[in-house]
Amino acid sequence: MADESTNTFYGDKVYILKEGLDFMDMGDDSIVAFDPDSDKTCILNEIGEMILKSLDGKTSINEMISGFSSEYDADIGMIRSDVYNFMDKIIDSGLIAEVPAAGNQKLSGKQESEG
Numbered sequence: 001m002a003d004e005s006t007n008t009f010y011g012d013k014v015y016i017l018k019e020g021l022d023f024m025d026m027g028d029d030s031i032v033a034f035d036p037d038s039d040k041t042c043i044l045n046e047i048g049e050m051i052l053k054s055l056d057g058k059t060s061i062n063e064m065i066s067g068f069s070s071e072y073d074a075d076i077g078m079i080r081s082d083v084y085n086f087m088d089k090i091i092d093s094g095l096i097a098e099v100p101a102a103g104n105q106k107l108s109g110k111q112e113s114e115g
Helices: 046-054 061-072 076-093 102-114
Strands: 014-017 022-025 030-035 040-045 056-060 096-098
Touching: 030 046, 040 046, 040 076, 046 061, 046 076, 056 061, 061 076, 076 096
Parallel strands: none
Antiparallel strands: 014 056, 014 096, 022 030, 030 040
């Protein structure tokens, strides 16, 4: 697992899908993600779709990569490379956002909902 620290640009960061996105299944193992606010469109293959659906606002990129490696019994270095390449493209599209430090977000929302 020493190989996990070779590129930590995304590593412990957590991302979430932008609210209000529309998705359309293209029927050929690809989907289109559309942001009506910016008119940006991104076509995703099934791997991109799998990564996008894993951006739940709770799971770090390293946790996601480790999970994919275990689930598909695949080389973690290859998965990391694929995920980082995808992240480069999807961040530029503006369809996802980085979640601030998880602890801060959990505390602020929890107290309000309990009252």
